[in-house]
Amino acid sequence: MTAVKSSAEAQDIIVIENLNKWYGNFHVLKDINLRVKKGERIVICGPSGSGKSTTIRCINRLEEFQEGSLRVDGVEMIDDVKNIETIRKDVGMVFQHFNLFPHLTILENLTLGPIWVQKKPKSEAEEIAMKYLERVKIPDQALKYPGQLSGGQQQRVAIARSLCMNPNIMLFDEPTSALDPEMIKEVLDVMVELAEEGMTMLCVTHEMGFAKKVADRVIFMDGGQIVEENNPEEFFNNPQNERTQLFLSQILGH
Amino acid sequence: MKPSGPIDTFQPIADRPAPVQTVGPVAWMRENLFSGIGNSLVTLGIIAFLVYYIPPILDWAFFSANWSGTTEDACVKDGACWVFINAWSYQFFYGTYPLEEVWRINLMLVLLLIVIAMSFTLPKHYRMKASIAAWLALPLVGMAILYGGWGGLEVVSTDLWGGFTLNVFMAAASIIVAFPFSFLWALGRRSQMPFIRSVSVIFIEFFRGVPVLSLFFMGSVMLPLFFAEGTNVDKLIRVWLVLIFFMSGYMAEVFRGGFAAVPSGQYEAADSVGLSYWQKILLIILPQVIKISMPNILATFVMLFKNTTFLLIIGIPEVVQTLQTALANSYWLGGHALEGYLFVFLVFWASCFGMSVLSRRIERTLNTDKRD
Numbered sequence: 001m002t003a004v005k006s007s008a009e010a011q012d013i014i015v016i017e018n019l020n021k022w023y024g025n026f027h028v029l030k031d032i033n034l035r036v037k038k039g040e041r042i043v044i045c046g047p048s049g050s051g052k053s054t055t056i057r058c059i060n061r062l063e064e065f066q067e068g069s070l071r072v073d074g075v076e077m078i079d080d081v082k083n084i085e086t087i088r089k090d091v092g093m094v095f096q097h098f099n100l101f102p103h104l105t106i107l108e109n110l111t112l113g114p115i116w117v118q119k120k121p122k123s124e125a126e127e128i129a130m131k132y133l134e135r136v137k138i139p140d141q142a143l144k145y146p147g148q149l150s151g152g153q154q155q156r157v158a159i160a161r162s163l164c165m166n167p168n169i170m171l172f173d174e175p176t177s178a179l180d181p182e183m184i185k186e187v188l189d190v191m192v193e194l195a196e197e198g199m200t201m202l203c204v205t206h207e208m209g210f211a212k213k214v215a216d217r218v219i220f221m222d223g224g225q226i227v228e229e230n231n232p233e234e235f236f237n238n239p240q241n242e243r244t245q246l247f248l249s250q251i252l253g254h
Numbered sequence: 255m256k257p258s259g260p261i262d263t264f265q266p267i268a269d270r271p272a273p274v275q276t277v278g279p280v281a282w283m284r285e286n287l288f289s290g291i292g293n294s295l296v297t298l299g300i301i302a303f304l305v306y307y308i309p310p311i312l313d314w315a316f317f318s319a320n321w322s323g324t325t326e327d328a329c330v331k332d333g334a335c336w337v338f339i340n341a342w343s344y345q346f347f348y349g350t351y352p353l354e355e356v357w358r359i360n361l362m363l364v365l366l367l368i369v370i371a372m373s374f375t376l377p378k379h380y381r382m383k384a385s386i387a388a389w390l391a392l393p394l395v396g397m398a399i400l401y402g403g404w405g406g407l408e409v410v411s412t413d414l415w416g417g418f419t420l421n422v423f424m425a426a427a428s429i430i431v432a433f434p435f436s437f438l439w440a441l442g443r444r445s446q447m448p449f450i451r452s453v454s455v456i457f458i459e460f461f462r463g464v465p466v467l468s469l470f471f472m473g474s475v476m477l478p479l480f481f482a483e484g485t486n487v488d489k490l491i492r493v494w495l496v497l498i499f500f501m502s503g504y505m506a507e508v509f510r511g512g513f514a515a516v517p518s519g520q521y522e523a524a525d526s527v528g529l530s531y532w533q534k535i536l537l538i539i540l541p542q543v544i545k546i547s548m549p550n551i552l553a554t555f556v557m558l559f560k561n562t563t564f565l566l567i568i569g570i571p572e573v574v575q576t577l578q579t580a581l582a583n584s585y586w587l588g589g590h591a592l593e594g595y596l597f598v599f600l601v602f603w604a605s606c607f608g609m610s611v612l613s614r615r616i617e618r619t620l621n622t623d624k625r626d
Contacts, residue, residue, distance in 0.1 A: 161527070
């Protein structure tokens with residue numbers, strides 16, 4: 001954990017080197033190499049089954065990998081429970097289907113981590129929770145249950161729940177794919193705001209408008225490998241790889 | 255593509271009541287009882303059947319029944335001899351527990367009800383902790399109070415315990431202890447570790463695959479062979495252990511179904527928040543598992559409760575055994591089996607129905623999914 005950091009490395013908050021993953025005999029991730037600087041906003045896109053979700057799920061160990069190395073904020077991702085817990089405290093995640101805890105109120109969903117993981121007193125945890133609920137603009141829903149909220153509201157609660165743990169990195173796994181069109185905007189607005197505040201973000205999404213607006217880098221994946229990565233302007237206007245061109249023509253063509 | 259010219263404003267249409275023919279009692283009867291020639295005939299047939307049979311049953315059970323008296327000679331009328339039930343009611347409820355000590359049983363029943371009520375009515379922020387502690391303490395407190403032998407309480411040997419209250423206490427004491435165990439067995443069965451998993455599978459499948467009667471025999475005849483020489487473990491305790499094992503085998507499978515029904519996203523969300531394994535299981539997964547499994551937990555408990563009547567096979571004087579003793583009594587040879595068994599039916603049915611009402615109440619309390 002006390003790795004000596006060179007000055008270049010110190011800026012790279014996530015370092016993935018030659019990462020390979022198999023499900024049984026199925027090779028899902030092939031030689032993934034990715035360095036993310038602190039404060040960088042990255043959008044990952046690609047067809048379904050390309051391994052984009054699997055890649056970001058490796059970063060907080062929702063998926064194990066068999067080969068290669070992964071380092072988050074200087075902590076090596078190995079089998080040690082202590083390392084895994086350290087990394088998870090540092091990394092927040094937002095899921096496609098929100099995954100709020102249905103038996104707890106919104107406020108309890110938000111205070112769970114601060115109280116049980118960070119051992120904060122309840123009053124302080126609730127203060128933090130209300131602060132983030134205000135940021136995602138739904139403080140009035142604090143005492144309701146997730147089932148009583150709309151999809152867009154639930155996803156904003158899920159973002160607030162991650163923020164309550166004060167993470168350095170936020171992972172978004174298709175956060176707007178399960179939402180009605182009218183609700184996508186309210187979630188994207190929160191994400192844009194977060195990006196503007198300098199949060200390190202990795203976002204799997206097909207919202208190309210969002211990518212153009214906030215991403216520092218767009219990564220295109222297919223068949224378990226990174227096909228192309230570039231800044232948004234180059235990526236959208238001047239894609240180098242023919243697979244990328246085909247993908248972009250399909251999603252932007254209508 | 256901006257719209258040009260005048261824009262229509264959206265006008266919601268006000269709700270109208272449903273057409274009269276589709277609601278109300280007449281419509282209900284037409285739809286459900288007389289919706290066609292076949293259904294009308296069946297409805298009339300059932301009404302005729304009820305008109306023919308209900309009056310004689312009512313007559314037997316109420317109008318021509320014998321209500322007062324203390325001996326068989328009081329039963330002079332044609333109807334049911336409720337005098338029999340009345341005369342034996344003490345034994346049916348309390349077995350041969352001494353009359354002057356019977357307040358101890360009643361106290362335990364009241365405590366049981368208080369703990370049940372506690373689990374609903376305590377303020378939310380410490381309800382969970384307080385009621386779990388109370389539930390777990392209940393079997394120990396129960397044994398101490400019913401058996402006695404401390405603080406001036408006379409010892410009441412377990413040979414004297416009996417009647418319906420014994421059924422209730424055996425069932426309650428078993429489920430309380432079996433509950434946490436079955437949860438652990440279900441967790442074990444889902445474990446990644448082969449040893450823990452296979453031990454759990456063997457345990458669960460053994461106790462689910464063996465008839466409860468043979469388990470009772472094993473508890474009363476074979477278990478003592480495993481105890482060290484000279485130790486004499488009370489028969490009721492042995493049977494209690496059997497009931498716990500039996501119950502936890504069944505409940506483990508109920509819980510396993512509950513575990514399988516919790517979406518994997520819940521585990522992932524708990525992981526990503528940084529909760530440890532046990533925090534994740536106890537704070538996130540278990541409450542949802544209990545909610546999902548509530549109807550099956552109740553069904554299993556009702557089954558166990560009714561299975562406590564099997565204890566008569568190994569000579570434990572629970573309520574059916576007491577009834578048989580009463581039927582064989584030489585002062586009551588007038589054939590009161592019908593009254594006796596009806597009484598047992600009624601007592602069990604009332605208890606099980608009560609539990610079912612209670613569990614629906616619990617389900618409603620736990621149900622936070624629905625929008626208000």
